[in-house]
Amino acid sequence: MSNYPLLNLFLTMLWFFLWILWLMLLFRVIVDIFRDDDLSGWGKAGWLIxxxxxxxxxxFVYLIVRGPGMGEREARHARRQEQAFRAYIKDAAAESSETPTAPKPRAGVDDLEKLIGLRDHGDLTEEEFQQAKRKLLSV
Structure with a gap:
């Protein structure tokens, strides 16, 4: 057989997974540094160096000093992305409503937005949302 006992294999796997975890932390911190609008260019350069x-x-120092705000910055970024997506959907729906073949598209868009709001608020389950959306889009 091999000259590599099971404990050594376990320790090698442990170190490998810890290395992967550290790489994930490194990339997460670098993304947070670049995403933060409150840091100046010098501050970003200092943290990166x-x-x-x-x-x-x-x-580890970055996580201790600036870690509590990382979640807030991530949530802010997600909200901005969602707002941009919803604005894009509204613009695309408004452009398609200008074509004469589309019957009352604005009403469908408003209804779909209401359904999304109900789902996001927790009033509708995902299955109920999908059923209502299918019914709305088939009309």
């Missing part, structure tokens, strides 16, 4: 020169210490 700190994270690159002293990687483990830099990431």
């Amino acid at each position: 700190f994270a690159c020169i002293l990687p483990f210490l830099g990431i």
